[in-house]
Amino acid sequence: MVQFPDSQLDASFAALSDATRRGVLEQLGRADASITDLAEKFHMTLTGMKKHVGVLEQAGFVTTEKVGRVRTCKLGPRRLEEEKAWIEGYRRRWATRFDELDLLIQALKQKEKLQ
Amino acid sequence: MMNPTTTERTSERELVVTRTFNGPARIVYEAWTKPELIKQWWVPKSFGVTMISCEADVRVGGGYRFVFKHGDSEPMPFYGKYLEVTPPSRLVWTNDEGEGGQVITTLTFEEKAGKTHLVMHDLYPSKEALDAEMASGAKGGMCETCDQLDVLLVTLV
Numbered sequence: 001m002v003q004f005p006d007s008q009l010d011a012s013f014a015a016l017s018d019a020t021r022r023g024v025l026e027q028l029g030r031a032d033a034s035i036t037d038l039a040e041k042f043h044m045t046l047t048g049m050k051k052h053v054g055v056l057e058q059a060g061f062v063t064t065e066k067v068g069r070v071r072t073c074k075l076g077p078r079r080l081e082e083e084k085a086w087i088e089g090y091r092r093r094w095a096t097r098f099d100e101l102d103l104l105i106q107a108l109k110q111k112e113k114l115q
Numbered sequence: 116m117m118n119p120t121t122t123e124r125t126s127e128r129e130l131v132v133t134r135t136f137n138g139p140a141r142i143v144y145e146a147w148t149k150p151e152l153i154k155q156w157w158v159p160k161s162f163g164v165t166m167i168s169c170e171a172d173v174r175v176g177g178g179y180r181f182v183f184k185h186g187d188s189e190p191m192p193f194y195g196k197y198l199e200v201t202p203p204s205r206l207v208w209t210n211d212e213g214e215g216g217q218v219i220t221t222l223t224f225e226e227k228a229g230k231t232h233l234v235m236h237d238l239y240p241s242k243e244a245l246d247a248e249m250a251s252g253a254k255g256g257m258c259e260t261c262d263q264l265d266v267l268l269v270t271l272v
Contacts, residue, residue: 019188030215045192075250083124086249091122091132093162093237097234098134100156104146105138112142 015059020044021052025061025075032074035064127242132235140226143233144203147155147222148173151155158183175200216240 015021020042027033027041039049053073056062063076120134136143146152150169158166158262164185171179180194192212199207203224210218221236 025250026247029250030243041189044161051205083246083249087122087124087130090130091120094122094132094134095117095120097156098120098136100159101146102117102138102192104138104152104156105142107137108142108152111137 012061015055015061018052018055021056024049024052024056024073028062028073028075032072034070034072036070038073043045066079124245128245130237130245132237134233136231136233136267137229139229140203140224140231143224143231144206148202148204157181173197173200173206206244206270213244213248215244218244241266 004084023042027038029111033041035046035049035053038044038053039046042049044052057076058066060076060111062073064071064073066072118137120132120136122130122132125131146156148171150171153171154166154169157169158164164168166181167184167190168180168182171266173179175197177195177197178202179197183191183193185191191211193210195211195217197206197208197223198219199205205224205225206222208220210220217240219238220247221234221238223234223236225232225234231269239248
């Protein structure tokens with residue numbers, strides 16, 4: 001099980017609670033991007049995107065580097081932890097779904113018996 | 116007591132989920148292929164998502180389309196085509212809504228003593244596509260943060 005300290009937990013909740021920020025992470029999973037690229041992609045102002053990236057950076061999801069006038073964003077050190085957490089989350093999602101499926105299978109079995 | 120579910124990233128491009136169900140393959144297969152049955156288990160209440168439509172034309176070359184909605188969000192479709200249809204032991208379909216390319220899902224249903232062992236194998240088009248999926252936390256138009264929050268919450272208890 002992946003462990004997160006409380007402060008990081010708060011930052012993670014905050015960072016992931018926003019659809020744009022989740023979109024930014026998805027985007028950066030495909031390729032690094034500048035703040036300008038991201039702002040355009042998500043139809044936002046530069047200032048708005050800087051704020052989002054700041055929140056993600058605070059939570060360790062993203063790192064940024066300024067070269068010349070361009071600030072490039074990439075996925076941060078949380079990525080490996082995230083992968084473990086994602087796999088566990090994925091497992092749980094399917095486990096929940098499959099519990100439901102198992103109940104349905106029991107019900108279908110009962111129905112067959114009655115026929 | 117429910118049967119355990121296992122999940123493993125078996126390679127850079129592959130994810131495998133397994134589970135045993137307490138029923139014959141015929142019934143498990145049916146629950147995966149009939150829309151009126153799929154609707155009954157695909158989105159448990161705790162997901163906070165509703166399945167607003169479910170279509171499945173289960174034959175080789177036929178398509179499926181599941182549409183989900185989470186709160187006031189835009190409807191999220193999950194769709195693709197069936198590549199192999201072998202009742203009640205094997206189903207292969209594509210998942211086409213991802214931007215990183217097509218994901219191929221292979222389901223095998225193996226029956227033993229009235230129980231069915233299911234192996235769900237997802238093959239991503241590239242390592243990058245699976246990495247991106249993990250980075251985004253999204254899968255199949257589901258509540259993206261639910262899992263993340265779920266995992267985080269478990270660590271608090």
